[in-house]
Amino acid sequence: MSITTLPLSSLILSKLNVRHTERDADIAALADDIAARGLKQNLVVIPAHFLTGEAEADWDSKWEVIAGGRRFQAMQLLVADGRLPADHEVPCLLEDRDDASETSLSENLHKVAMNPADEFGAFKAIVDQRMSPKHGESEATAIAYTAKRFGKTVSYVEGRMRLADLCPDVLEALRTDKIGLEAAKAYAATTDHALQLKVFKEREKDTWNGHKPSTIRDAIRNRTLPLDHALVEFVGLVTYQAEGGRIEGEMFMGAEGQQRVVDVTLLESLARKIAEAAIPALIKEHGFKEGLYAPGQGIGYYAKWPKAPSGYMKNWGDVEGLSKAKRKQLVGVYALDKDREDGVTKVSLIGTYKPEEKQAPREERDWEAERAASQRAYQVGILAARLAVPQLTGGLLKDTELDGRTFWPKYSPRLVDEDPDDENFKLVAMMIRVPVADIEANRAEAERLYDEELAAEEAARAAPQSQDDDEDDGADELVTDEAEG
Structure with a gap:
C-alpha cells in the first residue's frame, strides 16, 4: 500500500464499497466543507475492473474508490458547480483488489458517531471564535457563517x-x-x-x-x-x-x-402588588369588611381562593340583595379577570367569605333500632297484603287448574323465572289488585304472625343444632295454597 495523488477525473465509485445505503447523504454540506477547508482525509482506491467499477469504458486508466465515496461525490459536485477543476489532484491510498471489501468494511464499521454534547460544544466554539476580536462578527453573522460553512x-x-x-x-x-x-x-x-x-x-x-x-x-x-x-x-x-x-x-x-x-414568580409578585393596591377601593365600593387577593395564574373563577380568615367560611349565596349591615360582615375575594365588555384584564370580585354559622348539635339516633323498625314495617306490609288476597278471592282458585299451582314467593319474583323444583316448568308472575283498606284491616294479624315468626327464629338460633340441621339442600322454599299465605 502506498499514498499518491490521482486526478479526480480518473476516479470512479466501486461496487465493492460495503456502504450501499445513504451513499449520497448530505453531499452538498460535505462539498461546502471541502471547498472551504480542503480534503482532510485521503481516499482508498484499487485498480478499476469492468465487473466492479461504476463506469462504462477506459478501465485501464481508472481507479475505483472503495473508501471515501461520499468525499469523492462531494468533489464531483464541486466540479459540476465549477468550484473545482476536473483534474484536481486527490490524495489516494492504493490498495490491493483482494483486500477491497475488508478495507471498506473496516472504515465504515469502526466509525463512532460524535456525542451530541460534543457537537453542540463544537458549534458554540466556532461561533464564539467568529465573534472574537480577531473576526469581530456579530452573533447573527457568526451563526450565519457557521450555517453556510457546514x-x-x-x-x-x-x-x-x-x-x-x-x-x-x-x-x-x-x-x-x-x-x-x-x-x-x-x-x-x-x-x-x-x-x-x-x-x-x-x-x-x-x-x-x-x-x-x-x-x-x-x-x-x-x-x-x-x-x-x-x-x-x-x-x-x-x-x-x-x-x-x-x-x-x-x-x-x-x-x-x-x-x-x-x-x-416575579410576574405573579408584580401582579399581586398592583392588585392589592386596587382592592381597598373595591372593598369600599362593595361595602365589605375587608378583601383578599387570589394569587397565581388562575383567571376569574379558575383562580385559587386564598385561605379563609379564622372564623370564616365560603359564602355561596348572592350578595346583591344583602343589607349594608350584612355586607359589612363579608370578606371579598378578588382575582384577575377579563372584562366581558372591553376584554381588558382587571381586578374583579369572584366571591366572598362570611362568618361561620354555629351548627346545631346533631340529634343522637339509634340507627339499629330504626333499621329494625323499617324492616318490621316492610315485612308486616307483605304479610298483611297476602292475608287480604284469599279473603278477596274467596277461594276463587279452588277446584280450578290453578288450584295448588300458585305460590307466595320467598323473594321478589321475576316476571318469568325458572322453577327450582322442576326444570320442565317456569314460574310466571301475575299481579293482583288489592284495596288498601283490606290490607290495613289485616295489619294487626300480620304483626302478630310476624312477631311469632321472629320469636321462633330467635328460639331456633338459641337452641343447639344437630348435624342434620346444619345441612342445607340449597332449595328455595315455596309456600303453596293461597289460604296458607
Missing part, C-alpha cells in the same frame, strides 16, 4: 447554540447517555438553568416516565407563560422587564420564535 440552516445552528448552553447536570446526562437528544431538546426549550435543573431533578425521581420528552416539555411549558397571558397583560411587559423580568424565544416546542415569560 451546510446547515441558521435555525439548526441556533438550536445547537441553545443546546450547548444547557445546565451542566443536563449536559452531563446527555454525555453519559442517561438522556437522549430529544430529551435534551425538551430541556433546552428554556434557557433558565434553574428551571431546567428543577425539572431535571423531578424527572430523576419519576421511575415511570423518567426523562420522557413530552413530560419534560409539559413541565417547562407550565412554568413559563406566553406574552398574551392575562397576567402579562395586567402587569405590562414594560413593567415586567423593568423589574428584571426575562423573555425568551420558544425553541423545540413546535412553535419556534414565540416569545414567553420566564420569570413567572
Whole structure:
C-alpha cells in the first residue's frame, strides 16, 4: 500500500464499497466543507475492473474508490458547480483488489458517531471564535457563517447554540447517555438553568416516565407563560422587564420564535402588588369588611381562593340583595379577570367569605333500632297484603287448574323465572289488585304472625343444632295454597 495523488477525473465509485445505503447523504454540506477547508482525509482506491467499477469504458486508466465515496461525490459536485477543476489532484491510498471489501468494511464499521454534547460544544466554539476580536462578527453573522460553512440552516445552528448552553447536570446526562437528544431538546426549550435543573431533578425521581420528552416539555411549558397571558397583560411587559423580568424565544416546542415569560414568580409578585393596591377601593365600593387577593395564574373563577380568615367560611349565596349591615360582615375575594365588555384584564370580585354559622348539635339516633323498625314495617306490609288476597278471592282458585299451582314467593319474583323444583316448568308472575283498606284491616294479624315468626327464629338460633340441621339442600322454599299465605 502506498499514498499518491490521482486526478479526480480518473476516479470512479466501486461496487465493492460495503456502504450501499445513504451513499449520497448530505453531499452538498460535505462539498461546502471541502471547498472551504480542503480534503482532510485521503481516499482508498484499487485498480478499476469492468465487473466492479461504476463506469462504462477506459478501465485501464481508472481507479475505483472503495473508501471515501461520499468525499469523492462531494468533489464531483464541486466540479459540476465549477468550484473545482476536473483534474484536481486527490490524495489516494492504493490498495490491493483482494483486500477491497475488508478495507471498506473496516472504515465504515469502526466509525463512532460524535456525542451530541460534543457537537453542540463544537458549534458554540466556532461561533464564539467568529465573534472574537480577531473576526469581530456579530452573533447573527457568526451563526450565519457557521450555517453556510457546514451546510446547515441558521435555525439548526441556533438550536445547537441553545443546546450547548444547557445546565451542566443536563449536559452531563446527555454525555453519559442517561438522556437522549430529544430529551435534551425538551430541556433546552428554556434557557433558565434553574428551571431546567428543577425539572431535571423531578424527572430523576419519576421511575415511570423518567426523562420522557413530552413530560419534560409539559413541565417547562407550565412554568413559563406566553406574552398574551392575562397576567402579562395586567402587569405590562414594560413593567415586567423593568423589574428584571426575562423573555425568551420558544425553541423545540413546535412553535419556534414565540416569545414567553420566564420569570413567572416575579410576574405573579408584580401582579399581586398592583392588585392589592386596587382592592381597598373595591372593598369600599362593595361595602365589605375587608378583601383578599387570589394569587397565581388562575383567571376569574379558575383562580385559587386564598385561605379563609379564622372564623370564616365560603359564602355561596348572592350578595346583591344583602343589607349594608350584612355586607359589612363579608370578606371579598378578588382575582384577575377579563372584562366581558372591553376584554381588558382587571381586578374583579369572584366571591366572598362570611362568618361561620354555629351548627346545631346533631340529634343522637339509634340507627339499629330504626333499621329494625323499617324492616318490621316492610315485612308486616307483605304479610298483611297476602292475608287480604284469599279473603278477596274467596277461594276463587279452588277446584280450578290453578288450584295448588300458585305460590307466595320467598323473594321478589321475576316476571318469568325458572322453577327450582322442576326444570320442565317456569314460574310466571301475575299481579293482583288489592284495596288498601283490606290490607290495613289485616295489619294487626300480620304483626302478630310476624312477631311469632321472629320469636321462633330467635328460639331456633338459641337452641343447639344437630348435624342434620346444619345441612342445607340449597332449595328455595315455596309456600303453596293461597289460604296458607
